[in-house]
Amino acid sequence: MATSEIPAVRRRDGVAVIDLTGDVNRGAEESLDAAWARATRDRPDAVVLNFEGAGYINSTGIALIVGLLARARATGLDIRAYGLSPHYREIFEITRLADFLAINPDEESAVRGAEGNTNA
């Protein structure tokens, strides 16, 4: 499980991008929390979760993302995702995560979508 590393957090056009790496499971909890804290410290317009480098995501990983989503909603923060494989995209649909965070095909559209939302 290469999940203990804290995912990189980038700023792009006022949006925080979290580059997830490795497995998203119970072992990723602390590093994901740390990344979230870093991403939201400067009050970004939105947070984008980049799943391009993520590996195996299990139900515990889904629960972690639910936790992030709950925190984002509590502070009125928009949260988006991109880079999901068709398989995990289906899982996001089954769990209805897809109803609460926009799933974009790439980083560009994810960042833009976030910008668009802020402007509206």
Next chain:
Amino acid sequence: MTGLIRTFRRGLRRASAEERRGPATPPPAAGDEAAPIDIAPNDPLLALLQSASGAVDIEALELDSPALVELKAAGVKLAVPLVSQGELIGVLNLGPRLSEQEYSSDDRKLLDNLAAQAAPALRIGQLVREQQAEAATRQRFEQELEVAKLIQQNFLPKQLPELNGWQVAAYYRPAREVGGDFYDVIPLPEGKVGFVIGDVTDKGVPAALVMAATRSVLRASAQRLVEPGEVLERVNEHLCPDMPEKMFVTCLYGVLDPESGHFRFANAGHDLPYVKTAEGSEELRARGMPLGLMPGMRYEESETVLQPGESLLLHSDGVVEAHDPNGDMFGFPRLKQAVADYPGGGELIDRVLVDVQAHLGPGAEQEDDITMVTLQRSPGAAHMRNGAVPDALLAEFDVESAEGNERVAIARVTDAVASLNISDDRLERLKTAVGEATMNAMEHGSQYRADRPVSIRVLAGGGNVRIQITDLGGAPPEREREIPDLEAKLAGLQRPRGWGLLLIENMVDEMRETSAAGRHTLELALRLEGDDDGDE
């Protein structure tokens, strides 16, 4: 004083028997000890002697009595009845006095006294002899039973086969008088297994010997011939010439293919087997005459496919013909219903035995041998209803219950199914389902204990792949399952976790849970080619 003593058994049963054999008593030579003289039960002399108060003067008697004629011819002058406890147990017969004088009243008194003393002593002697004879008869009978039991038990299987995906159970309990029940399990080529149940008419050693002969011929024929009907034909041909009169053998012989669940059988007049199905129970029929009655018989064959979870019961008539105190039989309908109502396998046997004992009544002795054999197919994927395609076991392994080890399970299952050419999309689904199911088993079933590994079996057949994931947690506690709801989770009304089962259900085509004997199994089934292939 010459004399002869004739004793006869209480109730005169022997006298009656000897009467049928006819007189065989030559007149005695003077001075010799004479042969005994029988008195028939309906002879008036018997009544006279029974009621006489002392010695009876034979010469002076006038009776229409064959025994009296014999006594007179034998030169008997005086008959002294020997009476014990009011019952005539013998007669002391005296010839003429050596002095050729008549018996005096003193002689008669002396004889009466002698008779009074001798009768009880004679009675004791008789009783001792009767008891000795009875004991000897009983001992011979017990020895014979013991021999019959030894023969029977020696020819019953010492152990039952362990068949992958099957539970085989058998029960045999002889009645006190050891009937002719038997069963056998015969390993056959190509992994098939022959099952035999039979019943020889008669009891004891003769039945046991015929049973042993039948078993041997059947075993030999089963190796040479494939079709169960042909096997019974051959056995019948062998048995007919040497079968003792009025004896025959009912016998059912079936061949199970454990891979496919096919059971093909022929029946020589034996009680018909029952199959437990999801809908209830069915009687399987095949006709044929019992073995050993007449040569040239043909045996109808019948076959069924035992589906996963179904079981078959072979039984002997000791079950259905068990009588209650009113003489009512246990009966076929009740046994058929028991097969429908009860679980299969060994538990079915146990519960039928309880019912039969309850039917017999408390303390009642079993009348006939009771034999039952069950073949139960392990619950498997219900979608393989035709059962025609055998399942191949692709992998079987244990995973230590430790956090993160679901990845081990996923990797090994992925390897195991590599040859099946599952599309990437479906493989991803399978991997997620296996991962979630293994996590649940390790966490909830095995509490992440190293000594409670999770066992995984990968099977393929019928266009499906099936993964059986078993933990040692037994049946999970009955509680209402919480359907995960994202909105409720986001609102803090549900815990964030609890997605596992929802994911599994959505990833595979079928999910089944079974619990037995402290083990809990989740079986996942995925069609190798889905309707949704290419849409994903």
